[in-house]
Amino acid sequence: MFKVKIDGIETEAAPETTILEVANRELVEIPTLCFNDNVEPRGACRICTVEVEIWGRKRLVTACNYPIRGDIVIDTKSEKVMKLRRLILEVLLARTPKSERIQELAKKYGVSQPRFTVEKTDDKCIVCGLCVQVCRDIVGVSALSLSERGILRKPETPFDEASSTCIGCGSCVYICPTDAVTMIDKDGKRFFPRWKTEFKLVKCESCDNLFMTDAQIKYLKKVMGKDDPCLHYCPNCLALFKK
Amino acid sequence: MAKKINSWNDLKALYKELNKDLDPKSQWIAICEGTGCRVYGCLDVSKALEGELNKQNLTKVKIVHTGCHGFCERGTLMVIHPEGIFYSRVKPEDVKEIVEKTVKNHEIIDRLVYVDPKTNSKIPYAKDIPFYKFQKRVLLSRNEEINPTLITDYIAHGGYNSLAKALFEMAPDQVIKEVKDAGLRGRGGGGFLAARKWESSRKAEGDVKYIICNADEGDPGAYMDRSIIEGNPHSVLEGMIIGAYAVGSSNGYIYIRHEYPLAMHHITEAIKQAREYGFLGENVLGSDFSFDLKISRGGGAFVAGESSALIQSIEGKVAEPKAKYVHMAEHGLYSKPTVLNNVETWANVPLIIDMGSKKYSEIGTKTSTGTKIFSLVGKINNTGLVEVPMGISLRQIIFDIGGGIKNNKKFKAVQTGGPSGGVLPEKLLDLPVDFDRLTEAGSMMGSGGMIVMDEDNCMVDVAKYFIAFLQEESCGKCVPCREGLKQMLEILEKICSGKGEMSDLDTLNDLSQLLTDGSLCGLGNSAANPVLSSLQYFRDEYETHIKDKKCPAKVCKALIKYRIIEDKCTGCHLCLKNCPSHAITGQVKKLHTIHDDKCIKCGICYDVCKFDAVIKE
Ligand SMILES: Cc1cc2nc3c(=O)[nH]c(=O)nc-3n(C[C@H](O)[C@H](O)[C@H](O)COP(=O)(O)O)c2cc1C
Ligand code: SF4
Ligand code: SF4
Ligand code: SF4
Ligand code: SF4
Ligand code: FES
Numbered sequence: 001m002f003k004v005k006i007d008g009i010e011t012e013a014a015p016e017t018t019i020l021e022v023a024n025r026e027l028v029e030i031p032t033l034c035f036n037d038n039v040e041p042r043g044a045c046r047i048c049t050v051e052v053e054i055w056g057r058k059r060l061v062t063a064c065n066y067p068i069r070g071d072i073v074i075d076t077k078s079e080k081v082m083k084l085r086r087l088i089l090e091v092l093l094a095r096t097p098k099s100e101r102i103q104e105l106a107k108k109y110g111v112s113q114p115r116f117t118v119e120k121t122d123d124k125c126i127v128c129g130l131c132v133q134v135c136r137d138i139v140g141v142s143a144l145s146l147s148e149r150g151i152l153r154k155p156e157t158p159f160d161e162a163s164s165t166c167i168g169c170g171s172c173v174y175i176c177p178t179d180a181v182t183m184i185d186k187d188g189k190r191f192f193p194r195w196k197t198e199f200k201l202v203k204c205e206s207c208d209n210l211f212m213t214d215a216q217i218k219y220l221k222k223v224m225g226k227d228d229p230c231l232h233y234c235p236n237c238l239a240l241f242k243k
Numbered sequence: 244m245a246k247k248i249n250s251w252n253d254l255k256a257l258y259k260e261l262n263k264d265l266d267p268k269s270q271w272i273a274i275c276e277g278t279g280c281r282v283y284g285c286l287d288v289s290k291a292l293e294g295e296l297n298k299q300n301l302t303k304v305k306i307v308h309t310g311c312h313g314f315c316e317r318g319t320l321m322v323i324h325p326e327g328i329f330y331s332r333v334k335p336e337d338v339k340e341i342v343e344k345t346v347k348n349h350e351i352i353d354r355l356v357y358v359d360p361k362t363n364s365k366i367p368y369a370k371d372i373p374f375y376k377f378q379k380r381v382l383l384s385r386n387e388e389i390n391p392t393l394i395t396d397y398i399a400h401g402g403y404n405s406l407a408k409a410l411f412e413m414a415p416d417q418v419i420k421e422v423k424d425a426g427l428r429g430r431g432g433g434g435f436l437a438a439r440k441w442e443s444s445r446k447a448e449g450d451v452k453y454i455i456c457n458a459d460e461g462d463p464g465a466y467m468d469r470s471i472i473e474g475n476p477h478s479v480l481e482g483m484i485i486g487a488y489a490v491g492s493s494n495g496y497i498y499i500r501h502e503y504p505l506a507m508h509h510i511t512e513a514i515k516q517a518r519e520y521g522f523l524g525e526n527v528l529g530s531d532f533s534f535d536l537k538i539s540r541g542g543g544a545f546v547a548g549e550s551s552a553l554i555q556s557i558e559g560k561v562a563e564p565k566a567k568y569v570h571m572a573e574h575g576l577y578s579k580p581t582v583l584n585n586v587e588t589w590a591n592v593p594l595i596i597d598m599g600s601k602k603y604s605e606i607g608t609k610t611s612t613g614t615k616i617f618s619l620v621g622k623i624n625n626t627g628l629v630e631v632p633m634g635i636s637l638r639q640i641i642f643d644i645g646g647g648i649k650n651n652k653k654f655k656a657v658q659t660g661g662p663s664g665g666v667l668p669e670k671l672l673d674l675p676v677d678f679d680r681l682t683e684a685g686s687m688m689g690s691g692g693m694i695v696m697d698e699d700n701c702m703v704d705v706a707k708y709f710i711a712f713l714q715e716e717s718c719g720k721c722v723p724c725r726e727g728l729k730q731m732l733e734i735l736e737k738i739c740s741g742k743g744e745m746s747d748l749d750t751l752n753d754l755s756q757l758l759t760d761g762s763l764c765g766l767g768n769s770a771a772n773p774v775l776s777s778l779q780y781f782r783d784e785y786e787t788h789i790k791d792k793k794c795p796a797k798v799c800k801a802l803i804k805y806r807i808i809e810d811k812c813t814g815c816h817l818c819l820k821n822c823p824s825h826a827i828t829g830q831v832k833k834l835h836t837i838h839d840d841k842c843i844k845c846g847i848c849y850d851v852c853k854f855d856a857v858i859k860e
Contacts, residue, residue, distance in 0.1 A: 043566045044721050046761045060760050065566050080760065087757040091726035115750050116730045127719065146561075146719075149544070151729045153719030 006074040019050060019063035019074055030063045030076050031085065031105060033177050034128035039137050041065035044128055047088050047105070051078040060084065082109070090114045092126055099124035099178040125180035131155050131172035141165045141219065143195070144172065157195050168192065168199035168213035185210065204234035211235070247521040249529035251407040254398070261399035270304045270346065273322040273387055277311025277473055278466070278505050280318035284335070288319045291335040295342045304346060307396075310386045310474020310509075311466075313628035314374055317357070322369055322387060329369035330355035360624040361646050374625045377643045379606065379614050379632045382590050386474030391509045394516035397477040403522055405596035409485045410530045413596075418489035419445065422592065424600035426612035431457050431548075431585025432661075432690050432765065434611075434678035437592075440582050443572035444490045447580035452492035454483055454534075455557070455576065455583040458499040458506070459541045459548035462661035463712065465692045467616040468586035470628055472499070472506040475590070476513035480536075482589030484522060485596060487534040490582055495536035498553050502543055511538060545662075545716035549764050550583050552718070563718050564764035585690065587616060607633035611677040615688065621657075621695035622649050631676065638672040641695055652697040656781070660689030662709045662716075663769035665776030666702060685776040687769065701798035702781040703788055707735040709773040717766060724767030727757045731774060740801040743789040751778065797859045800844040804860055805837050807848075811856035818848035818857060 001012045033045035041064040048063040053073040089106040094114040136142040143166035147156045157163035199213035211234035317331035344350040389396035423438030460468040517523045547562035556562035575581020604612045611633040624646030656666040665686030714728035755771035794802040814832040826842040829835030
């Protein structure tokens with residue numbers, strides 16, 4: 001166990017615990033954007049940066065993926081940290097002015113009007129990569145990837161066309177920190193405007209509610225290697241049956 | 244098929260055998276066949292020379308087809324030994340005369356002799372040419388003497404003896420200690436102590452460990468690593484094998500840029516021959532140490548040279564930098580302990596073992612030992628690859644070796660360290676070239692780019708150029724680098740087009756802080772250097788752009804005007820005929836006029852006017 005002091009609170013941490021884990025445990029708030037418990041932290045948005053002192057040296061590190069490997073003093077709100085977060089939010093606000101999440105964070109950190117040309121766009125994507133990660137590492141179909149580089153980098157389906165591997169599960173929608181991916185269920189169909197895909201929704205054999213896409217059922221059948229009641233009935237009905 | 248060398252004695256015997264007929268008075272001719280000289284048609288010169296020597300029955304005169312000699316702008320280069328007569332810009336047509344006069348009669352051909360642009364004197368011997376005289380070519384000197392495709396050439400010059408010495412006389416820890424005492428620092432950018440990385444990796448747990456050579460060399464205009472691999476590939480292999488022995492690794496990779504076909508060819512051939520001779524493979528030189536390596540081709544992105552991105556690329560993933568909170572020495576390639584060093588770093592290793600750390604560390608300064616190869620380019624008389632002892636001043640490199648500024652213009656700045664290095668002004672010309680001193684001054688050693696600028700360079704424009712390059716090469720993973728560089732570039736463009744405001748300078752400072760403190764990898768962390776250093780040393784140029792809406796160097800198009808002066812215009816019509824946008828009017832033999840509303844500021848009229856009647860203001 002290592003000695004940890006975070007914003008004045010003295011505690012301990014097992015080797016390899018991340019700073020964010022300690023902060024969450026001690027109820028110290030650190031903002032995050034590209035972090036999600038279910039996938040490996042990429043450390044891309046940098047908003048979780050904190051200042052640490054370890055082995056006699058001060059440095060800035062990202063809390064979401066910094067593993068504690070020695071006694072450490074953490075300052076999550078140092079002057080340097082606050083300035084950096086403000087700058088990150090300022091450039092993000094210029095990039096995704098319509099994102100409520102960014103607006104909200106910016107306001108919290110006292111950033112109102114960016115000094116830069118603000119993009120005239122409704123796109124709320126901050127290119128965090130979470131949608132790509134969840135689709136690849138959790139869903140397991142890799143329908144998305146980050147294409148291009150630099151300022152042009154963006155999550156995309158191959159060739160920006162409807163992906164043949166996407167199953168329309170919507171995991172990307174749930175994980176997106178800025179609501180940049182949307183899913184519309186309408187007329188027995190499910191649309192993902194961002195991915196240019198469309199799926200047929202299937203009815204629960206008991207309650208008639210639309211509950212899954214046909215592609216999802218097909219994929220799950222393949223993965224499970226057999227048919228299963230969960231591919232015929234919606235979770236609600238399944239729960240009722242179990243009772 | 245070559246005989247496998249099974250002991251140090253075998254190697255010594257081969258060395259003797261290869262040198263037995265060596266006569267120091269014998270004649271031989273080195274022709275540079277590096278990538279640079281190939282552009283000038285050196286292969287045709289070689290062929291012509293071979294033919295001529297055959298025809299004249301001078302087959303005793305050996306031709307050595309070498310790698311790059313560094314003075315690429317003067318290709319094709321030819322050095323005639325034993326005298327060391329240096330001919331440049333040699334064409335196939337010159338060969339007959341060279342054989343007739345120089346080879347047969349030891350006569351020097353004036354026309355092919357190098358003329359010093361500073362003194363206008365003719366200098367026939369390579370050793371006297373300032374470009375070479377002030378260098379310390381401990382790594383590059385072999386390039387001028389050996390054929391890189393023949394392992395026997397390398398062995399005949401004492402090659403692989405350091406490996407044998409390490410294997411049979413030194414324990415791995417001793418090798419590490421020697422490299423540590425030598426003070427060897429990484430030549431690829433960061434300047435980390437090589438031995439420290441080796442030590443951590445040696446201590447790290449794991450049965451499989453990797454050794455990697457970074458030959459990605461993405462800095463535009465830099466080609467030190469290419470030259471070493473092309474001209475002396477075995478020195479890199481020998482360094483890596485010694486490193487592997489020290490660390491306890493049996494597998495290695497050379498990650499090489501795919502745009503380097505000749506280097507690729509030479510290293511592939513070198514690996515093949517090293518295997519045949521028993522320097523690679525099972526039981527190296529009959530010892531119980533085994534090591535082999537593979538080539539991995541880099542895709543060409545600048546960021547792929549960054550250590551964590553490079554590792555991902557070798558693993559077959561997208562070359563994208565990753566957090567380095569856990570060191571590569573413990574979790575590197577395939578999560579195994581890994582040592583990554585640059586080409587030039589590896590090439591220094593055999594030298595250290597051969598010279599001993601004490602003698603090696605006498606070259607250079609206390610904290611930056613040995614030599615460094617720079618790619619010297621820009622507004623300078625002699626451009627090329629130069630190897631200098633660390634601690635030499637920028638002034639010596641630029642004025643002694645580089646021969647000073649071209650066309651008697653005034654020196655303005657030197658940019659060191661590649662695209663994310665800094666620009667240093669005249670008052671820092673006496674700064675010793677040393678890892679720490681360059682960093683203190685707001686620039687860096689980087690991998691060895693050195694661009695000299697004169698009074699005609701606009702420092703805001705220069706900063707804009709490098710930021711544009713970096714924003715193009717940013718991988719786009721992290722917010723500070725991806726968004727910060729874009730905003731930075733926009734502001735610089737604004738200033739260059741005369742729309743800047745003084746508050747933009749504060750914003751540039753803030754964005755610099757965002758990049759430096761916030762970015763994930765070295766690209767973003769160092770990307771602000773061009774802006775910060777130019778703001779530090781050339782702030783007045785920014786202010787003139789902003790306040791006076793003028794570009795002092797007359798580079799920024801939006802801030803200059805072309806005008807024809809009455810006194811000088813003869814009405815020759817030349818500008819009018821050449822203007823691509825019909826912006827000039829005037830009748831023959833009468834004063835011509837430029838119409839600003841139509842002028843696109845291409846500068847053609849300025850260049851074509853024979854009477855200097857067109858001015859920029
Ligand atoms: C954007 C970027 C590009 C780099 N490109 C190279 C390269 O082309 N060659 C190289 O040797 N090192 C390059 N480096 C440095 C490597 O990350 C690494 O530090 C180096 O290869 C380690 O070797 P050394 O200690 O021998 O210098 C680059 C670093 C960054 C941040
Ligand atoms: S909806 Fe498609 S793209 Fe999104 S996570 Fe599911 S499979 Fe991947
Ligand atoms: S769409 Fe959402 S999850 Fe995907 S990269 Fe953009 S912000 Fe991240
Ligand atoms: S600093 Fe730039 S190059 Fe490095 S990870 Fe971030 S975006 Fe990519
Ligand atoms: S600068 Fe170019 S466009 Fe302008 S007047 Fe001269 S030639 Fe014509
Ligand atoms: S949440 Fe840590 S870098 Fe994005």
